[in-house]
Amino acid sequence: MPFENPGREEIKNILENAGNIAVVGLSDKTDRTSYMVAQALQNNGYRIIPVNPSVQGEILGEKVFSSLKDIPEPVGIVNVFRRSEYTPEVAQEAVEIGAKVLWLQLGITSEEAYKIAADGGLAVIMDRCIKVEDSILIGKR
Template identity: 80%
Template sequence: MAFENPSREEIKEILENAGNIAVVGLSDKTDRTSYMVAQAMQSNGYRIVPVNPVVQGQILGEQVYAALADVPEPIGIVNVFRRSEYTPEVAREAVAVGAKVLWLQQGIISEEAAKIAEEGGLKVIMDRCIKVEDSILLGKSRQ
C-alpha cells in the first residue's frame, strides 16, 4: 500500500502537541533552509533541538547534539533536513529514542524510512514543510 500523509486535522493536532522538535541536519548557516525554517518555528513558540554531528556549540541559542540518542529530553517530532538516502537510519534512531513523529521536509521521500518509523509506532509525514503546515493550520496561535 502506498504511503499517505496524515490528514490536515491530524497534522494540526501533531503540531499543537509537538513537544520538543529535534531538527536533524539543522545548519548553523543562516542562509540555509533548515536554519530559516527552524528559526521561524522557534519564533512561533516551538522548542527546537538542533541535531548535527559536524556543528558544535549552539544554533539559535540551543545546544547542538551530534545524534538523537544524545538529546537528554523527550522528543516529540524528529524534523529531518537530510537527503532521502539517509532517512532510514534517522527513522531507526527516532524509533530508538521514543519520538512520536518522523517528519521529512518538503522534497524528502523515503518509503523505507516511513515503514521503519510506522512499524516503530511513529506517525510519519513526508514531503511537507513543517513551517508551511504550521502557518496554514495554526498561524500565530501557539504564542
C-alpha cells in the same frame, strides 16, 4: 498500501502537541532553509533541538547534539533536513528514542524510513514543510 500523509486535522493535532522538535541536519548557516525553518518554528513558540554532528556549540541559542540518541530529554517530532538516502538511519534512531513523529521536509521521501518509523509506532509525514503546515494550520501564537 502506498504511503499517504495524515490529513490536515491530524497534522494540526500533531503540531499542537509537538513537544520538543529535534531538527536533524539543522545548519548553522543563516541562509540555509533548515536554519530559516527552525528559526520560524522558534518564533512561533516551538522548542527546537539542533542535531548536526558537524557543528559544535549552539544554533539559534540551543545546544547542538551529534545524534538523536544524545538528546537527554523527550522528543515529540523528529524533523529531517537530510537527503532521502540518510533517512532510514534517522527513522531508526527516532524509534529508539521514543519520538512520536518522523517528519521529512519538503522534497524528502523514503519508503524505507516510512516503514521503519511506522513499524516503530511513529506517525510519518513526508515531503511537507513543517513551517508551511504550521503557518496554514496554526498561525502566529
